[in-house]
Amino acid sequence: MIDFAIQNAWLIPLLPVLSFVLIVFVLKPWPKLSAAVSIACILISFVLAISVGLGVFHAESPITAEHPFKQAVTWFSMPGLEIEMGVQIDPTSAMMLFVVTLIASLVQIYSLGYMHGDPNFSVFYSYLSLFAASMLGLVIAPNLLQMFIFWELVGLCSYLLIGFWWHKYSAREAAKKAFITTRTGDFGLLMGILLLQINFGTLDLQKLGEMIPNFTQYTSLTAAGLTAIAMILFLGPIGKSGQFPLHVWLPDAMEGPTPVSALIHAATMVVAGVYLVGRILVLFKTVPAAMLLVAVVGGFTAFFAASIAFTQIEMKKILAYSTVSQLGYMMLALGAGGLTASMFHLMTHAFFKALMFLGAGSVLHAMHNEANIWKYGGLKKKMPITYWTFFIGCLAIAGIPPFAGFFSKDLILETVLANSSFHHATGPYAGAYSILFILGTLTAMMTAFYMFRMFFICFHGEQRDSHFHPHEAPFSMALPLVVLAVLSVVGGWVGTPWTHGAENFAYYIRFGEYEPIHANVPLIALSVAVALIGIIGAFMVYGRKTVMEEPLAKLGIIYKLSYNKFYIDEIxxxxxxxxxxxxxxxxxxxxxxxxxxxxxxxxxxxxxxxxxxxxxxxxxxxxxxxxxxxxxxxxxxxxxxxxxxxxxxxxxxxxxx
Known part of the structure; x- marks a missing residue:
């Protein structure tokens, strides 16, 4: 089964495509059958993805980033240009296949209850299938052109799903905003791809990985020229992964159905940019100035988005800005050269962010889509499953051990610290990485505060609006919450030193970084301390008693700037x-x-x-x-x-x- 899965990994994206075609052309009049076919196909893809992951770890010849399993056929060929279509499997892509198929499967099961009775139920499942197929095709792409094709398909599917309730003006506008904003970044990505092809004569990821470090032997480029190419190409991930200043589309994407929000924010569109930078990280490592740009954009985005999440009053908006912030963390790790740290956080973030978005959907379902958290309160008594699973998600994103987010967040901070002057690094940008480490640590404290602010306002105290009669979610919605809650607890344990002798996740799954990273006890103590400060601060302000209005409003202009998202949209x-x-x-x-x-x-x-x-x-x-x-x-x-x-x-x- 394992060998079959690796040899036939192309089936993983093909099955959701088959589901999409069947629903659109045959099964559309039968909603339940459409959902059954869609869920069956993505579950089979999930099983195949698990088999691929096992095959990577147990292959006779080690499958690594430098020596991936690759199958490809020539798509078209002409003098100076040969493009292949195929499959490339290595530890990074194997992990992504697992995450995408898992989250897509749980989202589709959850949607059975959430979207029940929607007149376009079958269409919704066809879009979910195409979305999953597009992301899976991007994950296994062996070259940048194939990645770009599926990259654009992901953008199309996000447009269709964000604007799924097209009768709402806000949904239509949000869909257009997402599409246009990400296209702005995609223009830079396309230019970067063309420049790589012109100068290196190939878009194959493996060949580029060999040629770019020795670019002076293969091209007439200077270091400045290669830096420019890297910066231009980076515009695509900035747009797709919601990095400043192209982050403005992502919070508005909440206008789509909540399962769509969970899928976009946890496992598909927004992580595509992070994944692409990880696949071509050798380009940025070769030119340190471009590497620093990735780190600065990521670090600033993490801090900036967290400062906005402080004051928002809608669950999905708060979670959206937390996603922007966490994506900034992932970019910060990549900018510090930490492929493993970034991909590890991408995986754990998928678990707890999907959990919290689906938990928010459960709350909205119970509160008849009332978005304002100041009309909630006391949901702990009425929705115990949602309460406890959401609580686990909050602990995970806050970075409290032994929950998943603690291990990945700590590895990111450790990676940035290793590049800073605090760690006696001597590089020309050591001072900049020191500032980024401070920003990352402050962001961890802010994250814990605003997440537990939302948690205490929504679930604790007394119900503020007696017009609502909340109830627990049905089984089809509660089951994915429980599964994701378990993963949010144990998902980070693969990154512990005792997982594989004295070596940690970075060595074990061979993302291309073979040096084992041992526990940094002072850093762990610092990261846990700032998280606890944030949680205790939120409890002191919002948790001790039922708060009827926002205490942070006393901050005046600071509160106004944060609440209005620093007027970026207005600018x-x-x-x-x-x-x-x-x-x-x-x-x-x-x-x-x-x-x-x-x-x-x-x-x-x-x-x-x-x-x-x-x-x-x-x-x-x-x-x-x-x-x-x-x-x-x-x-x-x-x-x-x-x-x-x-x-x-x-x-x-x-x-x-």
């Missing part, structure tokens, strides 16, 4: 209305007044000249003879006035004859 709107629209009006005037008049003038001149010439072409012999005689007379007169009367007389007589 973009101002730029669009005053700069882009202004430039558009100028170009419109140039087009209408100048270009059109020139084109129309040329056409009018041709029309007038044609009209004049048309009158000379009558087809009558006497008219042509008259013209000929008139021409002779004119020539005679010209010659006569110039004093050549002899020639003039000869012409006249000759003309007369």
């Amino acid at each position: 973009y709107l101002w730029l669009i209305h005053n700069i882009l629209d202004g430039v558009g009006r100028i170009l419109y005037w140039v087009d209408i007044v100048i270009v059109d008049n020139i084109v129309n003038g040329v056409g009018l001149a041709a029309k007038i000249l044609g009209s004049i010439l048309r009158r000379t072409e009558t087809g009558k012999l006497q008219h042509y003879a008259l013209v000929l005689f008139a021409a002779v007379v004119v020539i005679v007169l010209v010659l006569a006035f110039n004093g050549d009367s002899t020639t003039a007389a000869a012409l006249l007589l000759g003309g007369g004859r």
Whole structure:
């Protein structure tokens, strides 16, 4: 079974594609059958993904990042360009296959209850299948072109799912905002891919991994040129993974159904950018300035998004900004050279973030889609399963041991610390990494505070609005919560030193970093301490008694800035209305007044000249003879006035004859 799974890993994305096609063309009139087929296909893909993971770890010849299992066929070939389509399996892609198929399976099971009765139930499941297939195709891609094709399909599916309830104006606008914002970054990604092809002659990930570290042997690029390519390509992950300043689409994506939010934020679209940077990390490692850019963007995004989540009043908005922040953590790890730390956090984050989004969906389902958390309260008594599973998710994201988020967050901080002057690093950017380490530590404390702020407001105290009668979620929604809660507890244990002798996760699953990283006790104590400070602070403000209004509002301008998301959206709107629209009006005037008049003038001149010439072409012999005689007379007169009367007389007589 294991060998079969690795040899046929292409079936993992193909099965959801088959489900999509069957639902769209055959099963659409039967919603329950559509859901059954979709869930069956993704579950089979999940089983195959587990088999692929086992095959990677137990292969006779070690499957590593440097020596992956690869199957490919030539798609098209021409002089200087050969593109393959196929499958590439290594520890990173094996982990991603497991995470994507697991979360997609649980989301589809959860949707049985959440989307029950929706008139477009079958269509919803077809979109979920296509979304999962697109992400799985991206994961196993052996080259950047194939990744880009599935990258765009992921963007299309996000547009369809965010705007699934198209009758809502806010959903339509959110879908368009996500699509346009991510396309902005995708333009940079496409330019970066083209520049790599032009300079290296290949887009194959394995070949690029061998050529880029020795780029001066293969290209005429300078270090500055390669840095520019890396920075241009990085625009794509900035947009897709919601990094500052292209993060604005991601919180608005909450307008889609909650299962969509869980899928987008935990296992598909937003992690695609992180995954792509991880796949081409050798490019950034080769040019330290680009590496620092990834770290700075990630570190700032983590801190910035956390500061916004502090004051939001909707569960899904708070979770959305926490996703932006956690994605910033993953980028920060990649910018510090920590592929394992980033991918490890991507995995654990998928567990607890999917858990909390589905938990939020359970609450919204019980509260008739009322989004304002200040109308909740006392849900602990009415929704015990949701309460305890959500509590586990909060502990995991806060980084409290032994929950999953503790191990991955700690590994990220350790990776950044190793590059900083605090760790006696001597690189030119050691000071910058020291600042990023401080930002990462502060973000950990802020994360614990705002997550438990939401937790205490929603689940503790007394119910604030008596109009609602909350109840526990049905079994189809509760089961995925329990499964994800278990994974949020044990999912990080693979990163402990006792998992494989004295070596940890980084060595065991061979992400390409073979040095075992041992426990840093002072750093662990620091990270746990800041998390506890955040939790205790949230309890002191919101947990001791039922709070009826926001105490943070006393912070004045700071609260206002955070609540209004630092007016980033308003700044973009101002730029669009005053700069882009202004430039558009100028170009419109140039087009209408100048270009059109020139084109129309040329056409009018041709029309007038044609009209004049048309009158000379009558087809009558006497008219042509008259013209000929008139021409002779004119020539005679010209010659006569110039004093050549002899020639003039000869012409006249000759003309007369």
